[in-house]
């Protein structure tokens with residue numbers, strides 16, 4: 023319990039230092055606590071320490087946690103950051119606040135149809151494969167503009183395109199870590215120049231959040247540095 027509080031404070035200190043080094047307000051960076059494979063009690067501890075945004079990778083695991091933390095639902099923001107198959111979109115549309123891993127129009131269309139009317143629109147990011155590895159998910163930079171235009175045109179009362187997400191290949195050293203984050207920022211800027219109203223860059227994890235913030239991350243996804251080794 024105590025250690026989650028301490029680690030959370032340390033991550034916030036890193037975010038504040040990186041923001042200040044970049045001439046940015048620390049408030050301009052949202053911290054997403056990534057709780058994959060962590061028990062519900064660890065998430066409760068993080069919530070008790072003031073954490074509100076939680077990210078999960080696996081749909082089934084996330085749905086069980088959302089249910090187990092139903093008493094806190096109004097106080098939590100749930101983000102799906104892992105791969106989303108078409109056959110799971112309905113449960114996701116009904117349970118989450120954000121999906122960061124959209125990389126196909128079909129998935130976004132299903133989320134739009136399946137988001138229950140009356141709920142706030144589901145907030146979407148497009149996952150971009152900035153490192154160009156064949157094995158990684160994410161839309162290619164070349165295919166991104168067409169996908170972004172199509173997703174942005176979906177009904178705004180159901181889904182809202184907010185920005186881009188990336189999981190760059192691990193790299194050593196600040197400059198090497200910065201390069202893919204810069205690429206994602208430039209892709210976002212190009213879409214904004216086309217007139218899309220996007221405000222979110224979901225990038226940066228435990229090992230590279232400073233490099234991501236230097237390149238404009240508005241949301242960093244941090245697991246290990248908050249929760250310690252995975253359970």
Ligand SMILES: *Cc1c(COP(=O)(O)O)cnc(C)c1O
Pocket residue numbers: 056058079103104189227228229243244245246247
């Ligand atoms: C696990 C994970 C994270 C957090 O990674 P850490 O290195 O533990 O901070 C962030 N984003 C995604 C998509 C992840 O799967």
